[in-house]
Amino acid sequence: MTTASFTIARGLGPLPRLLEAERGATAVARVFRAEDLPIELAEEQNRKLPLRSLMALIERGAREVGDDLFGIALGSAMRPEDFGPFVKYMLAAGDVRSLLARSIRAIAYHQSGTAFSIKMSDDLVWWGYRVIEPIGIGRRHHTDHILKPMLNGLRRYLGASWVPSRIEVEYARPRRWRDLETAFGAPVFFNMPSNAVVFEASLLGRAAIRPIQVSQVVTLSDLRQLVDERPPRNQVEAVREVIRLRLLDSDVALDGAARVLGVGPRTLQRQLAQENHTYRDLVEQTRMERARALLRESAEPVTAIALSLGYSEIASFSRAFQRCTGFAPSRYRCRSGP
Template sequence: MITASFTIARGLGPLPRMLEAARGAPAVARVFHAEGVPIEIASNQHQKLPLRSLMALMERGAREVGDDLFGIALGGAMRPEDFGPFARYMLAARDVRSLLARSTRAITYHQSGTGFSIKVSNDLVWWGYRVVEPISIGRRDHIDHILKPMLNGLRRYLGDSWVPSRIEVEYGRPKWWRELEDVFRAQVFFDMPTNAVVFEKRLLDRLALRPIPLGQLITGRDLRQLVAERPPRTQAEAVREIIRLRLLDSIVDIDGAAILLGIGPRTLQRQLAGENYTYRELVEQTRMERALALLRETAEPVTAIALSLGYSEIASFSRAFQRWTGFAPSRYRCRSGP
């Protein structure tokens, strides 16, 4: 049983850059440190992280900047390529109907705990987005951040001047609701069952107005990457992703991992035991995977690799590496090549 939903780090988009531009580099450090997420994740876009962490970073960013529309600004600043192969697959659709259908299929490869939906009633279509996991912090900012790219995606088929019939959101009406309507260029309905862009049914067969640039066309490699980035489906897989994430800060303690998963350390240990793992085993496996990759693919000194994996002494790393592979780290590097 997996206890947390996951997404891809590229979903952060320009959040670090926006924070730095508005409040400086210390603000970026404050926001990421407060959430326990390594700031290095901004340059590791293939890394997975809990959806709750992504949403919390958005809310903390909004508070730091003092902007109630921060989520919308973030979503509006994101280009299709910022979402990776998931978005390119969607936008390669021939028409609006196919775009919506692709969104419902592809979202499970980008993140878990969310979903797109399509509802047709009379002359209207509801293209909905929902967050299944009961996450409260950052929920509104995250919803705003998704709705803007949804609108931008539809405008590839319907034109830049097109406006929806209305926007529906699950959250209550805020004080700045008129500003929301100005940004969305449509009436917004609050306290609705889901979050949706609502438009006329007759538009479903509209073809793309702008051809996708060659550099953005979906390829077989992109599709393989999309499948490879699928969110974890077991608790052991989820813990491995948390360990990979926290190794960006060279830390691997179980308490911090449990916090990011939204559970207690004992609960985490019990869940892993149910899958025949211990936390220590997963740390060892993940460290070994990372050590082998660094020794094969980089010229980074062995001492630096040991420190990056959370070892306080190179001797401890060397003993562990000898146990894993039968070789000393330097000997393994000589055999494998840089």
């Protein structure tokens, strides 16, 4: 069974803000709605979401704005560490060689279905990034928004004015390819096997120009403790994550979840059946997980909690909650205490 690749929504960076500045708040809502994603995701960027959804939002955002360099603009507006703990771990590397090695080790803590790579010749290094899973949607602007922070990460070691020997990309040469070269500050080679920043091998030993403070260092042990941030490793985990995501919109319909995962509803049901699960059961389990947390840790009224979980009436929620826990919601809250 194929498991959908997942990533952390912070990879969107300032996309909602850029869209709103160019086309207004309605454009942001339109782009998210077109991908069956809740607009609340724009403010909840620690959430996991399918990689194909993140890529689609970026590509659709580029079309909405009509900017052939949208991915570059998005990547330029992001500091490398904006991608989260896995990049902070990378930037704690002592030199360029270690930075590249850490990227290969750490990417799994941020997203699945992708890989960093290192290739070397006598005098050149290719630091590559590619999407392994055949996702079947455009990926040009997503590629650009990754390559720009990679370039800026290297400049932490090689200086703000440093430029690579060249940039290589998988996609075909676009209309404004000369502007792309200007934005990257280097020649761009198109239709290549992978996306890569190419630079001189003699730079691998360069140390960070301004090392980060010890208090800000993220170690591999720190990353391992963030196991809850790791992308889902099977389709049941993937479906649970999509249900959690869509609960932001109080919408747990099967059809929408299947679209987000890039499969048909019947295919999704069949995949879950192979793992002895049903979509309805996963919805109920995920709802109850969220309900227990809200009852323990918030003062939200029970009615508001029920509606937020997609129940049309409080009686249905109360029955489901009592069936799951043995307690009525109000009684559970009293037992949990402050």
